[in-house]
Amino acid sequence: MKRVVIIGGGIAGLSAAWSLREHCPATGFEIVLLERNDRFGGNIKTERTQGFLIEGGPDCFLSEKPWAMELSKRLGLADKFLPTNDKNRKTFVLSGGALHVLPEGVILMVPTKILPLATSSLISWPGKFRMAAELFIPKKKDASDESLGDFVRRRLGKEALDKIAEPLVAGVHAGDPETMSVRASFPKFVQLEEESGSLIRGMVKKMASMHKARKAAPAPAGDRKRVTMFMTLRDGLSELIDTLTSRLEKTENTVLRKGAPVSSIEKKDGKYTVRLESGENIDADAVVLAAPAWAASNLLKSIDAGLSEKLRTIPYVSTATVSIAFKKKDVKHPLNGFGFVVPKIEKRRIMAATWTSVKFAHRAPDDSVLIRCFVGGSKNAELVGLDDAAMVKMVKEELGDIMGIQAEPILTRVFRWKNSMPQYTIGHEERISWIDERVASIHGLYLTGSAYHGIGISDSIRYSEVVAKKIIHQFEKS
Ligand SMILES: Cc1cc2nc3c(=O)[nH]c(=O)nc-3n(C[C@H](O)[C@H](O)[C@H](O)COP(=O)(O)OP(=O)(O)OC[C@H]3O[C@@H](n4cnc5c(N)ncnc54)[C@H](O)[C@@H]3O)c2cc1C
Incomplete structure (x- = not known):
């Protein structure tokens, strides 16, 4: 039986596996998905604690790009869609030290x-x-x-x-x-x-x-859910990952392995050998690299040094999110919006803050507020290296200055995302055309993920579906 090995168990790798299974019966070929970490989801990570729902990475998808919602619907998650609380749909911008409404x-x-x-x-x-x-x-x-x-x-x-x-x-x-x-x-x-x-x-x-x-258009049926610009799932975006993994794990000839870092890939006589850091080797007829471009670059060195070099030129930045909760009574700010962004010219240490418990329902107990701050990025990459205590202290100081919050938080949670956000710098389209052509010339090799054809969750799903169709075409031809 033919085998596809998918490297990377973020949304791109998992949706590639799911799309392969949607389009081809389980008996047609075997899928082995290998994930470095001890959990699936990559950047997508939801935690629940003390009545709070905290998103460590992404917190929503853009409804204008339909692929995440369509996949969720096909997985039976449509009744879990959660729109934003649009009566508060305002964004603020820090300017001259004060928050102004974005017109x-x-x-x-x-x-x-x-x-x-x-x-x-x-x-x-x-x-x-x-x-x-x-x-x-x-x-x-x-x-x-x-x-x-x-x-x-x-x-x-x-x-x-x-x-x-x-x-x-x-x-x-x-x-x-x-x-x-x-x-x-x-x-x-x-x-x-x-x-x-x-x-x-x-x-x-x-x-x-x-x-x-x-x-x-005809008036929507009374019970149809409202669709807002940003949508999420009631129990957090990890629900999409958990549903994908549990459905895939129940499918014949489909193996998902976590704690399975890949160290290199080799190709001989048209067949691939995927080498794991543990020393185990897995043979494959097709390999999908759904790891970040810099990781794909490391794995491809022996197959195509030029492609490996080119992948390395896609820059990544590091970020951190700091979720911080307060008792509602301790926050005097009206929290009359989804949060604020901070221009570089303001010279602050956070990039933005989402007033999470205002933006979405079910994120915090009724007597509390949850705020999520973004740290690092191209402006302040070095701040991602702060330890948790220093990062929380810094965020408290920033919220004190910007929003006047002086209270002690009742909960804090820091997530670091090192080299996790690809940057589409000038010339990106030419770079990606070159990469696409080169990959197409290597029979059985595929690349997907947020580094190439769209940065968010929805685009990653869309491109993984494109890749899955290409693989099925390859197998049908051979
Ligand atoms: C803080 C933050 C906030 C974001 N907010 C949003 C948002 O609100 N909405 C939105 O649409 N997008 C958002 N994004 C972007 C979104 O997270 C990405 O588009 C999406 O998660 C990318 O998925 P991926 O599968 O391509 O990559 P990843 O999630 O990075 O997954 C790649 C996987 O490959 C694994 N891997 C790497 N090397 C190896 C190896 N050698 N062997 C095996 N496995 C390996 C990694 O461990 C990882 O699990 C955000 C990103 C960040 C960091």
């Missing part, structure tokens, strides 16, 4: 409503006029890549970059707009400029047609 209608960085922008305390009058002037700025003449920083400065001005785009992007990608590729990270904005000549015009047009389509 309503600003979508990532593009203003779509005049009044909220005009009355915003976040942006100065010259900054507002400069943003509005975007409507008249000619579009870029060539299709070359540029940094997100250059793109936003060119279209919307420096203030929009410093106070809106940079902190929002750092809060999501932990990245630096001066090195991030706008084409790879925000292809939709590039498309808006190309098609409409203006981000504002393009976005307003897009929203109007979405509004029209929504009005034309």
Whole structure:
């Protein structure tokens, strides 16, 4: 029987295995998934303690990218979908030491409503006029890549970059707009400029047609769950991992192994040998590398030194999340939003904070609040190295300054994510085309994960489904 070995038991590896099983009967070939750690899930890790539900890594998926929700539905988790509490759907931006509301209608960085922008305390009058002037700025003449920083400065001005785009992007990608590729990270904005000549015009047009389509669509059935921009699962994102692993483990000819780090892969006479650090060898007809690009680079050295080198050029940054809970009565701040982001120019030690117990229900006991702070990223990578006590002290000081919280926390939890967030830097698309072509030339080898074709959970699932179909095609042909 043919065998596929999948290396990496994060969402990319697990969804590749699931997709293979969805499209092919269990008797067709064997799947062996090998995970380095003593748990599956990679960056996805939910903990429950003292009535709190704490997400160590991701806390939601973007509903606009449907693949995570579609997979969850196919796994029978549709009744577990949890929308955000949208009556509090506001984001704050720290500016001049105070929290200002991100003007309503600003979508990532593009203003779509005049009044909220005009009355915003976040942006100065010259900054507002400069943003509005975007409507008249000619579009870029060539299709070359540029940094997100250059793109936003060119279209919307420096203030929009410093106070809106940079902190929002750092809060999501932990990245630096001066090195991030706008084409790879925000292809939709590039498309808006190309098609409409203006981000504002393009976005307003897009929203109007979405509004029209929504009005034309039949009214949702009464019991249909609300879908908000960010969605999660009631019992946390680990529920997706737990469901995937338990369903896969019950499937014939499918073996999931944790605590099984792979040290190298070799290829001889069209067959692969996957070598584990334990000394065990596993033969395979196809190998899926669903580990981070730097780990894939190490494993591929003997198969293709050039590919290994190229994979190493995809940079990663480290981050940490610090979840911190207080008694509600001890927090005077109204917590009237989903949280805040911190521009680099503010020179603070946290990148962002989510007011988790406001954003989602079922995250904290009724008398408590749960806040999750983001540390590190391209701005302050060295802070990820702080020990737990120093990290918590630092976060308490930051929340004291920014939100006026002086109380002692009732719970703290630190998660470090070393070299976990791939960065799509300028030239990413060419780099990935080169990698894709090279991988396609090596029969039986596949790459998936957040380093290549989309950074979030949903895109990782989408690309793993593409890879699964390629493998089935390979087996059907041979
Ligand atoms: C703090 C944080 C917050 C985030 N928030 C969000 C969010 O809210 N929404 C969202 O969509 N995305 C978010 N992301 C991104 C999201 O986590 C990733 O897109 C997704 O989890 C990537 O999955 P993956 O399987 O590609 O990689 P990983 O989760 O990194 O999994 C790779 C796996 O490979 C294993 N591995 C490595 N080397 C070997 C080896 N030699 N042998 C065997 N196994 C190996 C690793 O142990 C790991 O389990 C966040 C990321 C972080 C770090």
